Structure formats: structure tokens, C-alpha cells
Amino acid sequence: MRKLLVFILLLTAALVWANPTELIDAGEYKAAYQEALAMGSAEGYALAAQAASYYAGFKASGDKEKEEWYGKAEAAAKKAIELDPNYPNGYFELARAQGRLAQYRGILASLGLASSVRDNLNKALELKPxxxxxxxxxxxxxxxxxxxxxxxxxxxxxxxxxxxxxxxxxxxxxxxxxxxxxxxxxxxxxxxxxxxxxxxxxxxxxxxxxxxxxxxxxxxxxxxxxx
Missing domain, CATH: 1.25.40.10 (Tetratricopeptide repeat domain)
Structure with missing residues (x-):
């Protein structure tokens, strides 16, 4: 009985820890990214984008890794918007990722991203004032x-x-x-x-x-x- 109780407690803890939001709060951004992707929903992809952006901003080492993870954030945010065009977090996360990616891409690409960042932020605010x-x-x-x-x-x-x-x-x-x-x-x-x-x-x-x-x-x- 005691072993069963311990098992249940450990399983419960694992399930809680697997929550992407909890993982993001704890700074476990890579794990949060994977768990959020597995959700397969607009919310999940937006959380994956957040986790990827946070990893790039707080933990990535060097420009190459930062650009890679902001690229992951951009892709996840686009997927969130595709699944739910009325989900404001998707637009916000896309704007966040593209705003950072502008630092790593050529001048012409960066100019295009500037417009996209503005438009996505305005869309997020339109959906959630x-x-x-x-x-x-x-x-x-x-x-x-x-x-x-x-x-x-x-x-x-x-x-x-x-x-x-x-x-x-x-x-x-x-x-x-x-x-x-x-x-x-x-x-x-x-x-x-x-x-x-x-x-x-x-x-x-x-x-x-x-x-x-x-x-x-x-x-x-x-x-x-x-x-």
C-alpha cells in the first residue's frame, strides 16, 4: 500500500511538472517547448513559442543558437495562428520572435519584419485590447x-x-x-x-x-x- 501511494505521488508530481506553463516559470525552457508542442493546440504552440523565445533570450549561448531558437519560436507562433486565427497570444508571440530575428537577418529582411511585428502586435491588441x-x-x-x-x-x-x-x-x-x-x-x-x-x-x-x-x-x- 505504501509503495502504491509513493508511486501515485510521484506520478502526480510528474504530471504537474509536465505542465508547460510550470516548466516556463521554472526556467526549463527546452522541456517546456517539447511539452507545449505535444499539446497540438493553438495554446500549446503559443506556449512553445514563448518557451523558445525565453530560451533564446535567457539561456542560449551565442548568436547562432539565439537565432535558431527565435526561429523555432517564429514557426510555433505561425502554427498557433494557423490553428486559431483569433488567438491573440499567437500574434504576440510571432511579433516577439520576429522582433528578435530582425537583429540577425539582412537589412531587407529586417525591414519586412518591422512591418510584420507592428501588424501582429496591432492584431493581438485588436483581439485583446x-x-x-x-x-x-x-x-x-x-x-x-x-x-x-x-x-x-x-x-x-x-x-x-x-x-x-x-x-x-x-x-x-x-x-x-x-x-x-x-x-x-x-x-x-x-x-x-x-x-x-x-x-x-x-x-x-x-x-x-x-x-x-x-x-x-x-x-x-x-x-x-x-x-
């Missing part, structure tokens, strides 16, 4: 293109950056990632005092996931550069 992560991504998109001097080609504007961040944070004020990205954006906008407040807030918030801990480490590094 309070999608705070999409607002943050769109704020970063506006900032990067405007500061590169090509914003006029895509409708990007510096003036949209702060309002988008502020709205996203009003929806989800406890997101460490939002505070980090806002702080980084404010540094680029030459607003060090405002940046410091956001980065300090990022460090005050409880870190619940592996990604949270990595983002807090980045916040510390940015703060050190402000002092």
Missing part, C-alpha cells in the same frame, strides 16, 4: 524604429512610447519585465531619474519565476550604469 505585454512590445517597437531614423516609414513615433508603457503598467503594475523595459526605454529617452524609479520598482517586486530573476539582474546592471 487590454493585452499589456503587447503594449510594452509596441512601445519598444516605436522607440527602436524612431531612434533608428526610419520610424516615418512605418508610422512609428517617439510620442507613443511613454503612453503605451504607462497604460501597460496601469493594467499590470506588478510585472517586473514591464518595469525593466520601461526603465531601459527611459534611459534611451535621456530620462535617468524616471528610469531609476522604474528599475528600483522592478527590484522591489517579488520575483516569482526564473524570467523574473533574470530581469531583476538586468535591472541591477542598468541601475549600476546610472550611478
Amino acid at each position: 487590454d493585452y499589456d505585454a503587447a503594449m510594452v512590445a509596441l512601445a519598444i517597437w516605436n522607440l527602436e524604429l524612431a531612434q533608428k531614423g526610419v520610424g516615418w516609414m512605418y508610422g512609428a513615433s517617439i510620442g507613443r512610447v511613454i503612453p503605451l508603457f504607462e497604460k501597460a503598467i496601469s493594467i499590470n503594475p506588478t510585472s517586473i519585465a514591464h518595469r525593466l523595459e520601461y526603465g531601459n526605454a527611459l534611459i534611451k529617452l535621456k530620462k535617468p531619474d524616471e528610469a531609476r524609479r522604474q528599475l528600483e520598482k522592478a527590484l522591489e517586486l517579488p520575483a516569482k519565476t526564473y524570467a523574473d530573476r533574470m530581469n531583476q539582474q538586468k535591472a541591477k546592471e542598468l541601475l549600476a550604469g546610472l550611478r
Whole structure:
């Protein structure tokens, strides 16, 4: 009887651990990617894309591996959209992956990706108007293109950056990632005092996931550069 109970407990733990969201929170991104793909649903492919992007961003070593995993994220996100054209997470994950892939592909491909990132973020927000992560991504998109001097080609504007961040944070004020990205954006906008407040807030918030801990480490590094 005792052996049976132990077996049941171990099996239950294994089933819980196999949950892609739990694996992503724990930083087990490769395992999460495989488990999410196995779901075979739009949700599963979007989770696989998230896991792949997180692996590329937090654990991959070198540009080659990063590009490979962002490519996996892009493919998974496209599959999510194919299975459910009304699933906002699919569009967000595709925008996230393509935004990063633009760093590794040629100039012409990158220009095409800039339009795709914008369109996919807008679609995500059309389907889910309070999608705070999409607002943050769109704020970063506006900032990067405007500061590169090509914003006029895509409708990007510096003036949209702060309002988008502020709205996203009003929806989800406890997101460490939002505070980090806002702080980084404010540094680029030459607003060090405002940046410091956001980065300090990022460090005050409880870190619940592996990604949270990595983002807090980045916040510390940015703060050190402000002092």
C-alpha cells in the first residue's frame, strides 16, 4: 500500500511538472517547448513559442543558437495562428520572435519584419485590447524604429512610447519585465531619474519565476550604469 501511494505521488508530481506553463516559470525552457508542442493546440504552440523565445533570450549561448531558437519560436507562433486565427497570444508571440530575428537577418529582411511585428502586435491588441505585454512590445517597437531614423516609414513615433508603457503598467503594475523595459526605454529617452524609479520598482517586486530573476539582474546592471 505504501509503495502504491509513493508511486501515485510521484506520478502526480510528474504530471504537474509536465505542465508547460510550470516548466516556463521554472526556467526549463527546452522541456517546456517539447511539452507545449505535444499539446497540438493553438495554446500549446503559443506556449512553445514563448518557451523558445525565453530560451533564446535567457539561456542560449551565442548568436547562432539565439537565432535558431527565435526561429523555432517564429514557426510555433505561425502554427498557433494557423490553428486559431483569433488567438491573440499567437500574434504576440510571432511579433516577439520576429522582433528578435530582425537583429540577425539582412537589412531587407529586417525591414519586412518591422512591418510584420507592428501588424501582429496591432492584431493581438485588436483581439485583446487590454493585452499589456503587447503594449510594452509596441512601445519598444516605436522607440527602436524612431531612434533608428526610419520610424516615418512605418508610422512609428517617439510620442507613443511613454503612453503605451504607462497604460501597460496601469493594467499590470506588478510585472517586473514591464518595469525593466520601461526603465531601459527611459534611459534611451535621456530620462535617468524616471528610469531609476522604474528599475528600483522592478527590484522591489517579488520575483516569482526564473524570467523574473533574470530581469531583476538586468535591472541591477542598468541601475549600476546610472550611478
